[in-house]
Amino acid sequence: MMAGHLLEVRGLSVDFHTAQGAVHAVRNVSWHLDRGETLAILGESGSGKSVSASAIMNLIDCPPGDIDSGEVLFEGRDVLKMSDEQRRQLNGKRIAMIFQDPLSHLNPVYTVGFQIMETMTTHGVSKADARARTLELMERVGIPDFGTKIDAYPHQFSGGQRQRLMIAMALALKPDILIADEPTTALDVTVQAQILALLEELQKETGMGLLLITHDLGVVAEVADRVVVMNSGEIVETGSAAEVYRNPHHPYTKKLISAVPGTGGMAASLGTGIRPLLDVQGISKRFGDFLALDEATFTVLPGETVAIVGESGSGKSTLAKALLRLIEPTSGAAFYDSRDLVTMPPKELFELRRDIQMVFQDPTQSLNPRMSVYQIVSEAFAIHRDILPKDRWQGRVRELLEQVGLDASHMRRYPHQFSGGQRQRIAIARALALEPKLIICDEAVSALDVSIQAQVIRLLRGLQERLHLSYLFIAHDLPLVRDFAHRVVVMQAGRIVEQGPVRQIFEAPQADYTRSLIAASLHPDPEVQAERRAVRELRREA
Amino acid sequence: MLSFLGKRAVASAISLIGLVILVFFLSRLTGDPTNLYLPVDASLESRERFREINGLNDPLIVQFFRYAGDLIRFDFGMSVRRGEPALDAVLRAFQWTLWLALITMTLVTVAAIVVGSLAAFRVGGIFDRIATFFSLIGASAPDFWIAIVAIVVFSVSLGWVPTSGTGTVWHWILPVSVLFIRPFGLILQVVRGSMISTLSSAYVKTARAKGVRNRPIIFVHALRNAMLPVITVIGDQAAGLLNGAVIVETIFGFPGVGKLMIDSILQRDFTVVLAAIFVTAVAIFLMNILIDIFYAVLDPRIRY
Numbered sequence: 001m002m003a004g005h006l007l008e009v010r011g012l013s014v015d016f017h018t019a020q021g022a023v024h025a026v027r028n029v030s031w032h033l034d035r036g037e038t039l040a041i042l043g044e045s046g047s048g049k050s051v052s053a054s055a056i057m058n059l060i061d062c063p064p065g066d067i068d069s070g071e072v073l074f075e076g077r078d079v080l081k082m083s084d085e086q087r088r089q090l091n092g093k094r095i096a097m098i099f100q101d102p103l104s105h106l107n108p109v110y111t112v113g114f115q116i117m118e119t120m121t122t123h124g125v126s127k128a129d130a131r132a133r134t135l136e137l138m139e140r141v142g143i144p145d146f147g148t149k150i151d152a153y154p155h156q157f158s159g160g161q162r163q164r165l166m167i168a169m170a171l172a173l174k175p176d177i178l179i180a181d182e183p184t185t186a187l188d189v190t191v192q193a194q195i196l197a198l199l200e201e202l203q204k205e206t207g208m209g210l211l212l213i214t215h216d217l218g219v220v221a222e223v224a225d226r227v228v229v230m231n232s233g234e235i236v237e238t239g240s241a242a243e244v245y246r247n248p249h250h251p252y253t254k255k256l257i258s259a260v261p262g263t264g265g266m267a268a269s270l271g272t273g274i275r276p277l278l279d280v281q282g283i284s285k286r287f288g289d290f291l292a293l294d295e296a297t298f299t300v301l302p303g304e305t306v307a308i309v310g311e312s313g314s315g316k317s318t319l320a321k322a323l324l325r326l327i328e329p330t331s332g333a334a335f336y337d338s339r340d341l342v343t344m345p346p347k348e349l350f351e352l353r354r355d356i357q358m359v360f361q362d363p364t365q366s367l368n369p370r371m372s373v374y375q376i377v378s379e380a381f382a383i384h385r386d387i388l389p390k391d392r393w394q395g396r397v398r399e400l401l402e403q404v405g406l407d408a409s410h411m412r413r414y415p416h417q418f419s420g421g422q423r424q425r426i427a428i429a430r431a432l433a434l435e436p437k438l439i440i441c442d443e444a445v446s447a448l449d450v451s452i453q454a455q456v457i458r459l460l461r462g463l464q465e466r467l468h469l470s471y472l473f474i475a476h477d478l479p480l481v482r483d484f485a486h487r488v489v490v491m492q493a494g495r496i497v498e499q500g501p502v503r504q505i506f507e508a509p510q511a512d513y514t515r516s517l518i519a520a521s522l523h524p525d526p527e528v529q530a531e532r533r534a535v536r537e538l539r540r541e542a
Numbered sequence: 543m544l545s546f547l548g549k550r551a552v553a554s555a556i557s558l559i560g561l562v563i564l565v566f567f568l569s570r571l572t573g574d575p576t577n578l579y580l581p582v583d584a585s586l587e588s589r590e591r592f593r594e595i596n597g598l599n600d601p602l603i604v605q606f607f608r609y610a611g612d613l614i615r616f617d618f619g620m621s622v623r624r625g626e627p628a629l630d631a632v633l634r635a636f637q638w639t640l641w642l643a644l645i646t647m648t649l650v651t652v653a654a655i656v657v658g659s660l661a662a663f664r665v666g667g668i669f670d671r672i673a674t675f676f677s678l679i680g681a682s683a684p685d686f687w688i689a690i691v692a693i694v695v696f697s698v699s700l701g702w703v704p705t706s707g708t709g710t711v712w713h714w715i716l717p718v719s720v721l722f723i724r725p726f727g728l729i730l731q732v733v734r735g736s737m738i739s740t741l742s743s744a745y746v747k748t749a750r751a752k753g754v755r756n757r758p759i760i761f762v763h764a765l766r767n768a769m770l771p772v773i774t775v776i777g778d779q780a781a782g783l784l785n786g787a788v789i790v791e792t793i794f795g796f797p798g799v800g801k802l803m804i805d806s807i808l809q810r811d812f813t814v815v816l817a818a819i820f821v822t823a824v825a826i827f828l829m830n831i832l833i834d835i836f837y838a839v840l841d842p843r844i845r846y
Contacts (some may be wrong), residue, residue, distance in 0.1 A: 057751050091753035104744040109766050109841055119752045153842040169752065 004076050005032035006209050007056070007095075007177055012070030014051050014060065022066075026051045026233045029070070033177065038203065038210040040224035040241065042217065044256075044449035045420070048233040049213050053179045055080070057097055058087045074177075093123045096170035100182035102162035106154035112138075112165050113150035119172040130172075137168035141198060159312070160191035167198065174206055181213045188311035188476065193520040196223055215449060217260050218479075218522025221245065221529040229253050242526040259454040260524045262479020267486045269501040270301050276335075277302045277438060277470050278323075283332030283342070285315075285322050292318045294494045295332065300438065303464065305471040307481040307502075309517070310491035316474045319491070320440050323472075324358060325349060336438075354384055357431035361443035363423035367415040373426055374411040377401070380433040387434070400429040404459060421452035428459065432467075440472045445480065457484055478521040482506050490514045543838070546846030550834065554827040561823055562613060566606055569812055579622055579810060618817035623806075628813040632799065632821050638708070639791070639798035640825070643783035645714070646721045651776055654726050658733025659760050659768075662741055673730065680727030689720045689793045706795030717794045721787055725779040732775045736768035743767070769840050777833040781826045 009032070014025045026048040033039045043049035054060045056072050056079065071078045074095065079087055096119075099105040107115060113134055120130035131150075138146035141164040143157075154162060163183060170178055180199065184192035200223055203210050212224060220227050220241055227244050229237040229252070236250040248254045276299035285293040293315045300306045308316045322329040323341060334341040336352065344352065360366040367376055377400055378393045388396055398408040404425040415423055424444065431439050441460070445453045461484070463469055475481050481488060482502060489499040490511065498511040509515045519536075523529055575598055576589040584592075593599050597608060612619065618628040657677075661670040696716065697705040703712050740746065741764045749763045788800035795801070799818055806814040838844045 059747060059750055088753045088755065091751055093753060097748075097751040099744065099748065101744065105748045107745040107749070107763055107767070108843060110763075118749075118754060122752060122754050122758075155843050166748075169748075 004073060006035050006075065007211075008032040008071075008073040009052050009056075010071045010073065012052055012055060012072065013068040014048075014055060015066045015068050017064045017066060024233050025065075026230075029230075029233075029235055031228050031235070031238065033209040033211055035176070035209055036203065036207045038200075038212060038223050038225050040212045040214055040220045040227045041230060042214060042220055042227050042256075043230035044215055044451065046232070047230040049215075049230045050181055051233075053097065053181060053211065053213055056095060056179065057091055058084070089123070092119045092170075092175070093173045094175055095177045095179065096173075096175040097179040097181065098163070098166045098170050098183050101186045102159065102166045103154060103186075105166060106162060108154055111151050111153055112157070116165065116169045116172060119169050123173060125173075133172065134168070137172060138165070140202075141165070141168045143168075159187055160194065163187060163191075163195050164198065167195075167202070171202060171206070175208060177209045177211065178203075179211045179213070182215065183212070184219060185214075185216070189478065189520040189522075190311065190516060192219075192522075199223070216522070217245070217257065217450075217524035218529070221524050221526040222522050222533070224526075229256070245524065245526055255451060257524065259451040260479070261450070261454070261457075261477070261483045262521070262523065264483045266482060266502045266506065267305075267484075268503075269486055270304050274301045276300060277304075277337070278472075279335040280323070281333045281335070283319070283322055283334055284330045285318050285327060286330045292494050293322060293329075296489075296491075296496050298489050298496065298499055300470050300472060301486075302437070302470055303468045304487065305464065305473055305485045307473045307475055307485035307488045308491060309475055309478060309481055309488060311476060311517075313493070314491040315494035316491050317442055318494075320358070320442050320472065320474055324353070324356060324440065354387075354434040355436050356438045356440065357434060357436040358440045358442065359424070359427050359431050359444040362447050363420065363427045364415070366427060367423060367430075369415055372412050372414055373397075373401070373406075373418075376415070376426060377411075377430050377433055380430065384434060396433070397429075400432055401426075403432065403463070404429045405455075419452075421448055421456060424448060424452075424456055425459065428456075428463075432463070435467075436469070438470045438472065440474070442474045443476065444473075446475065446477060453480070460484075478506075478517060479523075490517070543846055546834075547831065550831050554831070558820075558823060558827065562610065562820065563606070565816055565819055566609055567602075569816065570602065575812075579812075613820070618820070619813040621806075621811055621814045623809045623811045624814070628811075628817040629821075631802065631814055632817040635797055635799045635802040635818075636821055636825070638796065639784065639787070639800065642714075642717060642721065642787065642791075642796065642798055643780060646718050646783060647725070647776065647780045649718070650722055650725045650729060650779070653722075654729035654733050655765070655772070658730045659737050659765055661730075662734045662737035663756070663760055665738055670734075674734070677727040677730040677734075680723040681731065682727070683723065685720055685724055685787075686789045686793065688723060689716070689790055692716050692720055693793070706793075708797060717787075717790055717796050720790055720794075721783065725776075725783075729772060729775055729779065732772050733768065736771050737764055740764040740768040766840055770837060773833055773836050773840070777829060780829060784825050784829065785822050 010030050012029045013027050015022045016025050029052055031039065041049045041052070051060070055067060060067065067080060070080070072080050074090065079090065106112065113131070116134045116137060117127065117130040120133060121127060125133070135146055135150060138150060143149055143161060143164060157165065183199070184195050187195060196219065199210065212219065214220060224241045227239065227241045228235055229244065229250070231252045237244055237248065237253045244253065245257060248257055278300040280296055280298050282295040282297050283293060284291065284295050296319055298306065308319060310316045318327070321327045323334055325341065329342050332342060336355070339348070339352070341349070341352070374394070374397050377397045381388045381393050381396070397411055401408045401411060406422060406425050406429070415426065418426065445456050448456060457480070460471065464471065473481070473485060485502050487500065488502050488505040490497050490505065490513065492513045498505065498509065498514050505514060506518065509518055519532070523532070576584070576592050580589060580592055597605060616629060620626070621628045621631055624631055657673050661673040664670055693705050693716065696702050703715050707713055741760070746759060746763055749759050754763070785800070787798065788804055790796070791798040791801040792804055799822060803815060803818045806818070834846070838846060
């Protein structure tokens with residue numbers, strides 16, 4: 001019976017029936033997974049990379065979903081032919097799954113202990129045994145103080161701990177297969193490295209097959225044995241992780257690999273002796289007893305990109321808000337054109353806001369869904385009345401949209417009619433409307449796919465050259481920063497731990513924290529990652 | 543939690559004082575109290591005597607503080623028509639209303655949650671369509687019409703239940719049923735909508751991936767999360783019933799606070815009206831505090 005693979009998907013096609021007609025989510029997809037092996041399914045959003053996993057777990061709602069054809073063989077038996085009850089008994093016990101955003105995937109109103117125990121009690125384990133095993137699992141995945149934390153709720157844990165709890169929940173019954181759908185995407189790099197290491201250890205212990213769904217070539221390079229590359233619902237390439245990276249055959253794979261940031265050249269510093277556009281002097285922000293921002297000091301030159309990097313909670317977004325006076329700084333000064341932003345009266349600040357614009361992380365949320373693109377972009381002229389007479393708004397909006405590479409004839413459309421990358425272009429057009437000198441980009445490309453990310457970065461760079469813009473580029477993604485920034489400011493727990501030209505930060509980092517950040521960020525080349533891993537292990541043994 | 547309850551109690555007390563001020567001065571705005579209390583053809587002497595006895599010749603502010611002072615001792619004055627303390631009449635009627643509201647809302651809540659959850663589980667299924675159809679009718683049908691039709695059909699034609707009054711279990715059936723319909727339709731819609739969104743949430747997906755059965759997915763994982771907006775509406779509907787289901791109580795001759803208020807207004811028995819307003823206001827404040835406690839019990843992220 002066990003002649004075949006542990007799990008094999010054969011010729012799977014899934015359609016989704018929508019109001020606009022049938023959408024082929026995946027077409028004729030085949031792959032297999034063996035015990036102790038890690039298979040990565042790599043693809044961008046909309047590639048259908050998660051669909052086969054959902055089909056395995058019976059998570060596709062039919063209708064609107066429709067499994068058109070294909071087989072999913074688990075130990076040689078087709079799960080698609082099983083009854084719902086038989087499939088339910090596989091879920092959690094033989095095949096388990098963890099997801100991208102652990103906070104929304106944990107039920108907020110039940111204790112984590114209850115939720116981990118439930119995996120076991122659902123499959124017939126007694127409550128007392130389940131509780132004992134839950135404590136064991138929480139200890140194994142590295143939850144400190146697990147004896148009391150078993151009765152805590154999901155919101156009382158950090159992001160990394162929540163993913164550890166999800167892993168504990170998934171592995172409670174020692175499943176044969178673990179499906180991990182973007183398990184580290186929502187996490188900080190250092191936490192990502194820890195979670196991937198934990199998954200690898202647990203795989204070694206239990207011999208389970210690991211199916212990893214990801215958009216991140218770095219993650220593939222770090223853990224995958226084999227990789228399946230998907231685009232528009234079809235598999236375009238399959239092979240060992242190293243082989244696919246070294247020698248991609250399909251044009252899509254080639255494009256994807258070339259779009260990965262962190263491999264291009266680094267920008268040279270701008271000359272010295274230039275008067276800074278923005279001169280931040282010891283700016284601080286305190287919330288009650290909590291010092292969110294501790295005396296940040298740095299400058300931004302005209303035409304320069306300064307990246308602020310740090311993990312969540314490092315104070316980088318607080319810094320941006322303080323500079324825009326969206327929150328009032330507790331102390332310090334920030335000179336823009338030798339005028340202090342911090343003490344500026346509101347009227348002057350209003351005038352100055354023209355010069356400093358912001359682009360936010362999630363364009364879906366930062367664009368008003370009930371305003372057309374024309375309204376969104378021209379709103380700036382409605383607020384700052386003296387810029388442009390009303391009869392010239394349309395022409396200017398047209399110009400701005402063309403400048404960011406959008407079709408100007410789409411200006412009457414609404415944000416939901418655009419893709420994620422296009423929406424971010426709209427947000428950039430809106431920021432450009434007032435002809436600013438400085439744009440603060442708060443994780444402006446983090447929510448985008450790598451190939452779209454590369455396009456938006458190209459756009460930002462082009463605009464900088466043409467309009468001599470300065471960017472304050474807030475990001476957690478080091479490879480991206482490496483390719484884009486002139487200078488880098490590294491923040492940790494509200495403090496600037498290091499700053500300098502991009503080359504210096506990446507080639508000769510001084511602070512321990514910078515070094516650990518760089519070490520934790522993943523390189524898309526499996527061989528480079530293998531070397532780094534070997535070094536890590538040597539260091540651990542020593 | 544305790545400090546929250548304290549704060550809420552203080553806030554409620556302040557609102558209550560505001561209400562008392564408003565009600566007292568509004569009732570005085572309606573004109574000379576002797577016009578309200580005494581027959582139209584009462585002589586000038588008897589009017590003067592009435593003023594003298596009830597202190598109506600004092601300045602308004604003095605009257606108010608006397609009234610407020612009495613309130614603190616829970617003395618709302620005598621009911622002119624009934625010859626008993628107004629508060630006694632109100633509390634007696636309020637018991638009936640409280641029971642009516644409690645029984646109705648309990649039935650409504652249980653029924654709406656079960657039916658709404660099951661309807662949400664298979665959206666667009668046959669059960670969902672039937673439930674939605676009837677709940678919309680229920681939510682939009684005027685209750686006085688239903689009450690009269692119900693009396694005609696079930697009491698007069700079929701003779702199954704009494705038309706009005708109290709005394710036996712049978713007397714409760716029609717008022718409870720008629721009061722049930724509208725909140726049931728409304729709350730069912732809220733439960734259904736709220737459950738549809740929680741059933742498609744990420745944590746329900748996790749539960750499915752764990753192999754959890756359908757029933758615990760609906761009633762353990764989704765329902766508790768779906769209850770927060772539902773509780774708000776339940777509270778709102780219950781407040782409506784506590785205020786006295788005026789129309790239904792009147793039609794069925796049910797001796798609740800709604801009927802008492804209507805009767806007292808018609809009889810110009812203002813001490814009773816004021817006492818009834820005060821008692822129902824206190825009840826509604828208490829219920830709102832109860833709802834806040836429910837929120838915290840249901841959702842561990844809410845801490846006061």
